[in-house]
Amino acid sequence: MKSASAMKRRNFLRGAGGVVVALPFLEALAPKRRASAAPGDVPSFAIFIRQGNGVCTETGDEPERFWPSFNVGNFTQAQLADDTDRALSVLAPHAAQLTIVRGVNFAFPGNGCGHSGGGNQVLTAARVSVDPSGAESKSEGESIDNRIASELGADGEEPLTLYAGRKFGYLDEVLSYRGPQDLRAAERNPFNVYQDLFGLSGIDPADLEKIKNRRKSVNDLVRAEMTTLLARTDLSSSDRQRLELHFDAIRDLESGIVCGLSEGDVANIEAMAGNLNDDTMIEQVAQTHCDILALAMACGARRAATLQIGSGNDGTQYVIDGVQQKSFHKISHRIDGDGDVGPPIPNADILHHKIDMKLLGIFGYLCDKLAEYELPNGTLLDYGVACFTNDLSNKYHGYNNVPYILAGTAGGFLKTGLYADAGNVDNNKILSTIGAAVGCKNGAGDPLDDFGDPGLEKGLVNSIVA
Numbered sequence: 001m002k003s004a005s006a007m008k009r010r011n012f013l014r015g016a017g018g019v020v021v022a023l024p025f026l027e028a029l030a031p032k033r034r035a036s037a038a039p040g041d042v043p044s045f046a047i048f049i050r051q052g053n054g055v056c057t058e059t060g061d062e063p064e065r066f067w068p069s070f071n072v073g074n075f076t077q078a079q080l081a082d083d084t085d086r087a088l089s090v091l092a093p094h095a096a097q098l099t100i101v102r103g104v105n106f107a108f109p110g111n112g113c114g115h116s117g118g119g120n121q122v123l124t125a126a127r128v129s130v131d132p133s134g135a136e137s138k139s140e141g142e143s144i145d146n147r148i149a150s151e152l153g154a155d156g157e158e159p160l161t162l163y164a165g166r167k168f169g170y171l172d173e174v175l176s177y178r179g180p181q182d183l184r185a186a187e188r189n190p191f192n193v194y195q196d197l198f199g200l201s202g203i204d205p206a207d208l209e210k211i212k213n214r215r216k217s218v219n220d221l222v223r224a225e226m227t228t229l230l231a232r233t234d235l236s237s238s239d240r241q242r243l244e245l246h247f248d249a250i251r252d253l254e255s256g257i258v259c260g261l262s263e264g265d266v267a268n269i270e271a272m273a274g275n276l277n278d279d280t281m282i283e284q285v286a287q288t289h290c291d292i293l294a295l296a297m298a299c300g301a302r303r304a305a306t307l308q309i310g311s312g313n314d315g316t317q318y319v320i321d322g323v324q325q326k327s328f329h330k331i332s333h334r335i336d337g338d339g340d341v342g343p344p345i346p347n348a349d350i351l352h353h354k355i356d357m358k359l360l361g362i363f364g365y366l367c368d369k370l371a372e373y374e375l376p377n378g379t380l381l382d383y384g385v386a387c388f389t390n391d392l393s394n395k396y397h398g399y400n401n402v403p404y405i406l407a408g409t410a411g412g413f414l415k416t417g418l419y420a421d422a423g424n425v426d427n428n429k430i431l432s433t434i435g436a437a438v439g440c441k442n443g444a445g446d447p448l449d450d451f452g453d454p455g456l457e458k459g460l461v462n463s464i465v466a
Contacts, residue, residue: 016207016222019218021222021250022197022299026235026243027239027376028239044152044383044413045304045383046386047366047387048175048307048387049309049362049387050175050308050390052328052390054395055356056349057393066087066403067086069085072419074418075417076095077092087356088100088405094371097371097382097409098405098417099414100406101404101420102401103422103425104425104461106399107426107427109399111128111134115397118397118402122174123143123306125426126141126142128140135170139183142177142179142180144434146178152440153304157302157303159304159306160292160293160304161187162305163308165276165285165309166310166311167188167311171311174308186308190292207221217250218250230243249291249372253288280324283362290307315327315338320351328355330342330345331345332352334349370407377411381407382408384410386407387406390403402427404430410434410438413466414433415465420461425459428451428453428457429457429460431452433460436449436460
């Protein structure tokens with residue numbers, strides 16, 4: 001059932017050619033409310049970033065390089081920063097906002113392909129299809145981003161579904177499901193996402209061309225309404241700061257998209273599509289997607305989003321220590337082959353560890369962008385939750401102890417600064433917890449506790465609930 005208050009506080013500027021710019025939360029534009037209602041001023045949201053190929057957890061032949069070395073419980077920024085041989089140390093600047101959750105498993109076996117089976121379950125906690133099978137297998141349930149968007153978003157709203165990296169025609173999207181076997185396509189080109197969010201698809205072609213060439217910004221097209229808004233005497237200094245940050249973020253996003261174009265071809269911004277297949281650009285593309293995600297959540301334009309980094313068995317050739325490496329999938333297998341045969345890749349375990357750190361760095365970048373927005377009760381990161389996860393736990397295609405790294409309290413629902421062991425629960429419980437944190441309900445109207453396959457034990461990861 002959709003929340004009656006869904007998206008009631010969204011405000012816009014409307015400018016030339018039909019362009020629409022959604023505004024961040026502004027106190028002056030909020031309806032009168034009780035002080036206790038303040039956490040609802042900005043709708044809670046959830047963003048999911050997914051890495052493939054597992055992480056460098058301890059196995060029989062390799063040491064632990066992912067999970068913290070300290071015991072479960074509260075931790076400090078200094079503790080995480082000092083854990084230099086563990087990948088999660090790169091998130092130390094956000095330690096106070098982190099909830100590191102281990103002890104979460106996938107409940108169901110894959111069906112002929114470990115990568116596909118993991119992707120089928122990571123956000124759905126649903127069974128893997130019997131037909132189709134193998135790399136074509138699909139989830140038999142919806143994903144949590146879809147549940148959040150359909151229950152809490154505007155009528156007809158779908159989650160933002162983004163993708164960074166090459167597609168290979170084999171196990172591409174794996175993440176976002178509308179329902180059983182209904183896999184949602186993901187958008188790779190940040191400019192296409194930007195156009196959709198800001199109503200540019202119907203804009204005058206001449207104005208759009210000027211934006212592409214950076215002679216004009218979307219901000220310029222709403223200048224008259226912007227000037228009128230800024231002239232309001234009831235805007236507080238914090239409102240003005242938020243507007244300045246928002247408009248600067250829009251302009252920086254446009255500049256970032258243009259700067260990513262190959263050979264300086266700023267006159268044809270669609271040429272970004274050429275960079276979408278350039279493995280050396282994957283971090284920049286992913287960060288640009290993160291810029292858009294922060295804008296979308298600051299405006300209340302979406303309640304949920306996913307960003308998939310790399311294909312189902314991520315074949316990206318990442319640049320590590322200045323050298324472009326073999327495909328991540330081969331590195332994750334430790335051999336120069338996509339199956340179980342091939343010569344060993346020297347130092348593959350260390351390369352995998354450094355890729356873990358690189359991709360966690362993208363998650364940290366998203367946290368930075370969300371934290372830039374100062375709101376009445378904290379930063380934008382305090383109002384929602386971002387989740388970094390994987391569709392495998394380790395190099396052996398494991399489904400036990402899959403990482404779920406959360407950032408943000410979702411309005412105080414989640415404990416942070418915490419390293420928690422969920423106790424070998426199925427991942428429906430962590431997904432229910434995230435859904436409940438942002439406002440989803442079960443059939444009885446209580447906080448969501450029954451997401452995923454109906455045969456799984458209901459409940460939340462209670463140790464991370466405030």
